[in-house]
Amino acid sequence: MLHVAIVEDDPDIRESLALLINGTPGYSCTQTYGSCEKGVKGILKDPPDIILMDIELPGISGIEGIKILKEKMPELDILVLTILSDHKIVFEALCAGACGYLMKDTPPAQLLEALQETRDGGAPMSTRIARMVVQSFQITPQTSLTARETEVLTHLCKGKSYKMIADSLFISEETVRRHIKNIYRKLEVHSKSEAVAKAFKEKLVNL
Amino acid sequence: MLHVAIVEDDPDIRESLALLINGTPGYSCTQTYGSCEKGVKGILKDPPDIILMDIELPGISGIEGIKILKEKMPELDILVLTILSDHKIVFEALCAGACGYLMKDTPPAQLLEALQETRDGGAPMSTRIARMVVQSFQITPQTSLTARETEVLTHLCKGKSYKMIADSLFISEETVRRHIKNIYRKLEVHSKSEAVAKAFKEKLVNL
DNA sequence: AAAGATATAACCCTTATGAGGTATTTTTTG
């Protein structure tokens, strides 16, 4: 029996989800909550197998709720079920510890499949969300940097000093300095740490 | 009609996949290749809707193949279909531009579903792969950094100077210096850029 | 061949950073 908890403020949606789950053999939903505050309390007391968590909730948001729950019980499987598909929200939820992300327009059959997939160690995501997630690995490197500059930036991202880079590339430290000046201008940054941060965030280098 | 191309060195697998696809209404596979070299040439000449790409291939690897194809035709949808589920390979493939990642033990019905899902703008992944991908967003707080040190590190990762951090946290620059000394010792690094690089690579901070 | 981009190198000057040591107050924890 797969025990599911629901955190969802809309009573209609909450009840239909519970009915769907309880009406399916092998699935059971004995816990439903209208807010994160109540949900966190109840879930910690009696941990279910999977949690269906809304994001937009009165009081504490679902994202904060995920953080709190995962902090206390890292093994919990929390599936986001929401109408929001905003880039920022999706990644905040996944970073907070959600193990999947479903849109509320998911048909009942697929929702049940998603619960099973979660139980099987998967990470169910709605079509559009999955593509967002995969594309996040592919952020196109802006080609304003020259090959040599990219090479220098790569060394910066390994934490090397000007001198070490000069030695690695068999050029003078002054030339490294010049390349770095150009890199800073193009990336609109003013320090190594800013450049490294930007390089990582925008995937400008292949480490 | 969904046109699928296959790049797969095993002739048996290649042919059964083609048979499966051609035997399904709405799907067609008129291009199959035994190597990346041949695949790239043929695909660029006559682009299909979706490519099923193996990773382990004689000559150029599937990952290199994805890079070459995506460079020339960024709109191509390339699905990886392989027996490998090594962490490194999975993320290399996704970074190279794969839009999904399936294991070779995927049942035929699910494979066809995955093709349709790709056409619909999704990113089909096998259960285990999806979980790996989602987990890659989650922070690993395995460090011995204190809360305050993590806070300082977060500011470092935004490219801030000692002075700016001091102002943000309402402490003296000397205290910032002290925290950073401790951070460097714990992370075993010796410069801001190294610390930032390590923080990003090991997801020590929430940005 | 001319024009433009790129890679190379040097100089000066100021500030930021990293490494060393020491010490007090606050918070956490056993």
Place this chain on the structure above:
DNA sequence: CAAAAAATACCTCATAAGGGTTATATCTTT
């Protein structure tokens, strides 16, 4: 409560980093 851990703060010193300027050789591309 006492001990330990964490956060706070200061000092000095050498070096690394960043900003400005100029210049030449080597490629690309038109």
